[in-house]
Amino acid sequence: TNSKIAAAMPVRCAERQGPAEFIRYTPSQQGAAFNSGAKQRVIRLVEAQVDPMEPPKFKINKKIPRGPPSPPAPVLHSPTRRVTVKEQKEWKIPPCISNWKNAKGYTVPLDKRLAADGRGLQQLHINENFAKLAEALYIADRKAREAVETRAQLERKLAQKEKEQKEEHLRALAQKARDERAGIKTHSVGDPNISNEEEREREMLRQDRHKERARERNLARAAPDKRSKLQRERER
Numbered sequence: 155t156n157s158k159i160a161a162a163m164p165v166r167c168a169e170r171q172g173p174a175e176f177i178r179y180t181p182s183q184q185g186a187a188f189n190s191g192a193k194q195r196v197i198r199l200v201e202a203q204v205d206p207m208e209p210p211k212f213k214i215n216k217k218i219p220r221g222p223p224s225p226p227a228p229v230l231h232s233p234t235r236r237v238t239v240k241e242q243k244e245w246k247i248p249p250c251i252s253n254w255k256n257a258k259g260y261t262v263p264l265d266k267r268l269a270a271d272g273r274g275l276q277q278l279h280i281n282e283n284f285a286k287l288a289e290a291l292y293i294a295d296r297k298a299r300e301a302v303e304t305r306a307q308l309e310r311k312l313a314q315k316e317k318e319q320k321e322e323h324l325r326a327l328a329q330k331a332r333d334e335r336a337g338i339k340t341h342s343v344g345d346p347n348i349s350n351e352e353e354r355e356r357e358m359l360r361q362d363r364h365k366e367r368a369r370e371r372n373l374a375r376a377a378p379d380k381r382s383k384l385q386r387e388r389e390r
Contacts, residue, residue, distance in 0.1 A: 175199040324359075331356050 179195045181188065189195065237245075251262055251270040268274065330352070 171201045171203065327352075327355055327359060331359060 175198070177197045177199060179197050180193065181195075183189070184193060185191075249270065251267050253267070253271070256262075334356075
């Protein structure tokens with residue numbers, strides 16, 4: 155640990171060398187030609203000085219393989235039991251049946267087809283907003299129908315009232331024309347424009363009656379049966 159800390163330090167000093175050792179060395183070959191004629195030598199052993207900035211000479215960063223892990227925990231099994239008929243039926247998976255393809259032309263029973271379809275396994279959940287929407291549509295439709303019926307009744311009443319007013323007006327004009335024809339003159343004091351309008355209306359009624367009489371004469375000449383039928387309808 156100390157060596158690692160020292161190696162991590164930014165500045166390293168030269169390590170202190172150990173004391174020198176002296177060894178007496180006697181060579182095996184003795185002679186004047188060897189070892190400068192000396193029989194023994196004294197050798198001084200000094201530890202070699204190491205440069206602190208020199209990079210490491212040997213690579214020691216090899217990854218060591220991991221050791222074997224701890225043994226796995228034992229799996230405890232319950233004793234084997236016999237499979238019941240119900241469990242066998244639950245584990246029975248129906249074959250894949252397509253509703254679109256039948257290349258082999260097999261005849262598949264309907265119950266098997268429905269079992270393979272799996273629609274009965276799905277639980278349908280209908281949102282309550284559908285009921286609210288249906289109720290709102292029903293109420294809106296009912297109110298619209300009531301409004302249409304009320305409008306139609308009002309239009310019928312207005313048409314009936316207008317028809318009655320027109321008939322009353324025509325009846326009054328006819329009565330006035332009959333009175334004038336009989337020689338009864340009504341003494342009316344008022345605007346002369348009103349009398350002119352009444353004369354114009356009497357003239358229009360006279361022309362209509364003239365056309366109606368001409369039509370009856372033509373029908374009498376062409377189809378007497380049709381004329382009698384029209385008379386019966388008028389008498390009703």
